[in-house]
Amino acid sequence: MDQHLISTVNRLQDAFATLGPTTNPIDLPQITVVGSQSSGKSSVLENIVGRDFLPRGTGIVTRRPLVLQLINRPKGQANGTSDDAPADEWGEFLHLPGQKFSDFGKIRDEIVSETDKKTGHNAGISNNPINLRIFSPNVLTLTLVDLPGLTKVPVGDQPKDIERLIKEMVLKYITKPNAIILAVTAANTDLANSDGLKLAREVDPEGTRTIGVLTKVDLMDQGTDVVDILAGRVIPLRLGYVPVINRGQRDIEQGKAITSALEHEREFFENHPSYRAKAQYCGTPFLARKLNMILMHHIKATLPDIKQRIQTTLAKYQGELSQLGDNTLGSPSNIILNVITEFCNEYRTILDGNSQELSSLELSGGARISFVFHELYSNGIKAVDPFDQVKDVDIRTILYNSSGSSPALFVGTTAFEVIVKQQIGRFDDPSLKCVTLVYDELVRILSQILQKPIYKRYPALKDRLLSVVIQFFKKSLIPTNKLVQDIVSMESSYINTGHPDFLSGHRAMAIVAERMAAARPPQVDPKTGKPVPAAPKDPMAASVMPPVVGMGPGEENGGFFNSFFATKNKKKMAAMEAPPAVLKASGVLSERETAETEVIKLLISSYFNIVKRTLIDMVPKAIMLNLVIFSKDEMQRELLEKLYKSDILDDLLKESDSTVNRRKEVQKMVDSLSTASEIVAGVN
Incomplete structure (x- = not known):
């Protein structure tokens, strides 16, 4: 049943594979492998599989994510025979359905060819993953995602910002909460400078979903070991560390078989004074079993949430598809x-x-x-x-x-x-x-x-x-x-x-009269020194009298005409000069004018x-x-x-290109989610 859980997640990965890495709507449990170019990532994966199948060379060899699904098949189940050895182990690519690769050298060639299709030959990288299944009686059911090795210096025709591009790609995978991070580090380097661990700690600072793999343990200086690291006294990780020994470059060039390398690894840990007491917790076979167990437990814990998210996301995209229409609304x-x-x-x-x-x-x-x-x-x-x-x-x-x-x-x-x-x-x-x-x-x-x-x-x-x-x-x-x-x-x-x-x-005149009366200073009787009550004066009374032109400024007649004559002497006034072309009033308003x-x-x-x-x-x-x-x-x-x-x-009613394209995308999403829903429906 536990192996069936991993198989279920593999089928879910296949269902979403056509959507691309950036549009996958469900965060599936998976083990992501990170590390620098020289850390030995490829060798670790080949040791786990027991076969040479990954590209080799200098610089960035892994230039696209490789989703590697390992499926345990007892010997003889492949074609119903037990003596046809090549048919017991084979690989299949999702982009080549129905085609089996029993020659693992051809698997390597296909990975290189498919990588070049997306990235060209200039050592560029691509987010689009390659999905590879390997069926073998020698593997535990497991799913790993091999990511490009972290690098700092561009080589050849690589983009100048290759370090940033690779880091962003790796972060897209390991940031997901359901990703188990397999951080590969060479034991003969300072652990604090491990690129893989540094990146893992950015997204998993507590180390709750990171497992460390220490390679090249046999290349450490004499008298040194990784015991303190394994005990969690350097950089502790909740899932711990596993030391392994890979084939060196000379071993690979001389064609040393992986089976021989695994035997050498077992003997090294069993005979080394620092590791022999815990030899059963060291080496590639233990790493594979531990990863299998971690992945199964992780799937068990997250599967209920995955089921719910599949249903919720499916309903959302079905609603969007309904809004986009299906061209069957009628005439x-x-x-x-x-x-x-x-x-x-x-x-x-x-x-x-x-x-x-x-x-x-x-x-x-x-x-x-x-x-x-x-x-x-x-x-x-x-x-x-x-x-x-x-x-x-x-x-x-x-x-x-x-x-x-x-x-x-x-x-x-x-x-x-x-x-x-x-x-x-x-x-x-x-x-x-x-x-x-x-x-x-x-x-x-x-x-x-x-x-x-x-x-x-x-x-x-x-x-x-x-x-x-x-x-x-x-x-x-x-x-x-x-x-x-x-x-x-x-x-x-x-x-x-x-x-x-x-x-x-009348009311307006009364209001103005009251205001003006209140504003006048009271008259004082010079004999008694007491205020003399004045009879109310109608401020409008002056308006019934015709203005007298001869009056001087400030006199009772008002200030409109006086302001004109105030600037003239009597001689000029007697001359009765014609008024100017523009005759404007000036001066201060008289009491009557103010009242009006x-x-x-x-x-x-x-x-x-x-x-x-x-x-x-x-x-x-x-x-x-x-x-x-x-x-x-x-x-x-x-x-x-x-x-x-x-x-x-x-x-x-001619539809836009964006609508047509979006409908295709949403339809593809609905199809994938419907398939995923069927896959998880029967899993308890």
């Missing part, structure tokens, strides 16, 4: 009709706030339009101050101009209306800006809807739909802007001084506030009527008219 006319109907329903849903995907992090849809109305527009209208452009001296000039050739007896209605109408015109810009802001929000909703997969699938339909809706919105802007401008024009076309909220002229100005300002403020309240109420209603509600009601008719045409349906 083109039905597809277009369904898309238009769903688009319009989604548009109305987002505007009304009835979406099932309401965000708790930010405002969206209709809520943003409400924000435009009640925050941006309302505050923008309230911020318009009629007196930031019209100063007191301007009001005085308008008052005199509005009375014509005869001085006014009372504060003129004409002056009030002129100023109010001028200032109401300032509401045009913020009101039209409000229309633009709401239009932008509708476009935002449109963009949000078009992010759905169906529109990515049909880019031509998406572009056409976007164009039609934008034009529809722009067409709706014309009557909306017209209505908003008309509302503002209505306010300036008729000044309703009979409005119940409008401050009356303050009354006008009170009346303007009162009426201006009435207009503000009206616009804040009416402009959003106009925008809702002619833009928002209109778009909700007429959008579907517009889209049907522009898109539901038999001569353009096929063009609209």
Whole structure:
């Protein structure tokens, strides 16, 4: 049963092999072999297999990950015979299904050939793995991933950043939590400088899933050993260390058999004074048994989680495949009709706030339009101050101009209306800006809807739909802007001084009189020294008297004309020179002018506030009527008219290359995950 678990993981690896190393959705338990070029990785693997089958040479020999699945087959099970020795051991490549390699030299040649196909002959590297199965009665069922040896200096045509490229590739494999790291280090070097252990400690700092292999133990200086390392007193690892002895380069060149090398390894550990007491825990056979046991325990611990992740991932990709579609949705006319109907329903849903995907992090849809109305527009209208452009001296000039050739007896209605109408015109810009802001929000909703997969699938339909809706919105802007401008024009076309909220002229005059009386210093009786109560003075009383031109500056008549004559001497005044081409008022306002100005300002403020309240109420209603509600009601008719045409349906439903390619990728993923689901279904 335990061997069956490793076989199950092997079958899962095969199921996902076609997806490539970067797209494998499930992190499967596996033993990854890391080490520097000179550490003896290849020799360790060949000793475990008992065969020469890996490429040899200088520089980087392993240039693609090699997924090596060792499968124990009792002798004679291969072809049903027991005397056909070559058929008892053979290899199979996943990229050559059904082809058996009994000659292990040809396995080496195929590894070199397949590596060159992906990387060329310039010693480059590739993430794409080679999957090799070896069936033999001499191996324990085991799965290892041989990774390129770590190097620091590029050789020949290798990229200048070869060290970084190899490190990134190795990290992709050993970072996965389900990877057991087999860190190979030469015993005759300083363990602290081991490239394999350094990299392993980056992703496994506690050493919980790293096992160390010490090679070249027989090449250590006389009197030295690795006992302290094996005891965990140097760099401790939870899974410990295993010392092994590989064939040297001379042994390989002289054709020394691996069986002889394994016998030499056994004799070395049994006879060496430092290791003979623990010889049964040293050597390649023990390493293979330990790896087999570690892998089986690891698979047992992780298989329930793997089952769950396979089902979850399968459901996710099946959902994506459903969204991408399978070209069986029906006739083109039905597809277009369904898309238009769903688009319009989604548009109305987002505007009304009835979406099932309401965000708790930010405002969206209709809520943003409400924000435009009640925050941006309302505050923008309230911020318009009629007196930031019209100063007191301007009001005085308008008052005199509005009375014509005869001085006014009372504060003129004409002056009030002129100023109010001028200032109401300032509401045009913020009101039209409000229309633009709401239009932008509708476009935002449109963009949000078009992010759905169906529109990515049909880019031509998406572009056409976007164009039609934008034009529809722009067409709706014309009557909306017209209505908003008309509302503002209505306010300036008729000044309703009979409005119940409008401050009356008499009330305004009374308020100004009270303010001015309160501002006057009290008169004191010179005899008693006590304040003399003054009779209330009507500040507007002076307005019933015609201004006397001959009065000097500061006299009761007022300051408008006096300011002109103040700069002239009596001789020039007697000459009665013609007034200048541009006659402007200057100087300080008299008490009467101040009173008149303050009354006008009170009346303007009162009426201006009435207009503000009206616009804040009416402009959003106009925008809702002619833009928002209109778009909700007429959008579907517009889209049907522009898109539901038999001569353009096929063009609209032409799928994008990215959709076609993504569907193939997702379909391949679904197929692999479905196969994986079947594989693990029967495993308890």
